Amino acid sequence: MPLIELKDVRKVYNRNLPNEVVALRNINIEIAAGAMVCLQGASGSGKSTLLSIIGCIFPPTSGRAAIAGRPLSRLPDRFMTIHRRQNIGFIFQQFNILPDLTVLENVGLPLMPLGVPPAERREKAMSLLEMLEMGHRADFPARQISGGQLQRAAIARALINDPPIILADEPTAHLDRELSLGFMKIMADLRQAGKTIILASHDHLITEHPAVERIIGIEDGRIHAA
């Protein structure tokens, strides 16, 4: 049974309004556990929308989306959040790290609503930051660290709940070649550790990376090569 299964998925924004936009049309994808997949397409092609549906941020307008064995279409918001918390780690294009918190506090944020006590939160976050060679920046305010370090902080935050699926939206858009290669190495290592990685990008450095086993092309909301 695939870890991610989308069947006839359609997503329409501003439905029945004059500014209605069809972002995805009849998407059919199956992704097995432990795969490393790249969603490739130009800006506005629909790859971020597809990533959001896989990431349980919103359900599709129609069609069936089952993530980690659970159909999303009729899942209430509350359970969608819990499902996302347990199964998905997100890495954003602009990192979405809160600039006024320290790196350590940012990484530990997903554990707060789980009731994890501060000491345990700190310990978990610290071990991830050390794994990503960011331990020396743990107590720095996020606004004082570089773009590459911000991204590693974002990776640590995505991993803190030990989710089986890691999603990254244009993860190398703000990085130079060296940092981008470093990011892909971390992703490859995570895949080796059993995580399922889905990257949305049009960066050749990602699409041509040897660890990426499959590329799904998206254009105007449709899959054109799978």
Added chain:
Amino acid sequence: MSFAKQLNILDYALQGLWRRRLKTGGIVVIFSAVIFLAASFQFTIKALNNLVDQDLRATPEIVIQKMSAGRQESIPLNYIKKLKGIWGIRRVVPRIWGYYFDATTKANYTVIGLNYSKMPMGGLLDKALIKGSHLPGPGEALIGTGVKEVLRLPDKGAMLSLFRPDYSLKALKVSGVFMPSTDILTTDTILMNLPDSRDLFAIKPGLVTDLCVYVANPREVTTIARKIAARLPDTRVVPKSQIKETYREVFGWRGGFASICLLTAIAAFIIFAWDKASGMNPDEKREVAILKVIGWQTADILSLRFYEGFIVSSLSFLLGCTLAYAHVAFMGAGLFRPILTGWSVIQPRIMLRPALEFSDILLIFSLVVPPYMAATIVPAWRSAIIPPDAAVN
């Protein structure tokens, strides 16, 4: 688990308030100022009532005044004989109580003429005088601190010149001054013996303005007052409780009027709080979206906003009440004294001891904290339902 989660959210709320300390501080300062005003009024009125209770201890339980055509007039001393036989009356002491307007200073003084030796607790008067003063003998007078200051007199030995109704001068030697702690009742007082006050106001022999009745058992005051009223139908019988009630009503009316102004201020602040809470800046919206995308639920964001509101309003409440207490206890409620006490140009200089009562604290709390929480709950809800995809795009 749930408790630990709430602790974590509370911790995050505290951190957030500290991060936005300028905005938080601004709200706390304004809110505290509003609470300070409301609490000061409440504490001041309570302290004034306590002070009146304390200062009225030595006053007669019942005062009898003669009425004619609905107005007060002098009462004949032979009315005392008519009270004989009423069980429970300890003593009846004649008194002259009048007002003297000084055109030079435009001040009204309260002139009291008494025969201290006949008062059951006349000795207590000594305790109300500053050191070196003594009860006035013939041709002498005791004055309140307000009179002393308005007329710029020394503590004793000065001469006080007052005009009789026929504009002839009556000179009195100042034998001393009342202690400032009794200012609420004595600040504008000139106390002298009965014959001197009769002379000053040109009241005929055998007449006084009122009769002071002291009773043996304070529990019987109402019964005795009723009996006096029955026996002297042309008089007004005023028990001490009624005098207290008059003071309470005066303070209550003035305080109530001021409270309306303060409630308006509180309402204005609540509108301000609503406006501040509604107008989330893009960074705050983004923060909520990020929290939601990494697994915080709508209920968690609502809890966060609730804690923020509760911390801000409780902190303001504590700060406002503490400042109000200090203002009343150590500064004699200087900001509101002109509104709540005194008249004419003489204001009592009072040392207030605010009595903190749970009901007062609860009243102030319920006037400010729940309205603030209610005003911020809808904006909090609007903030909590920001979709997580706002962080993605």
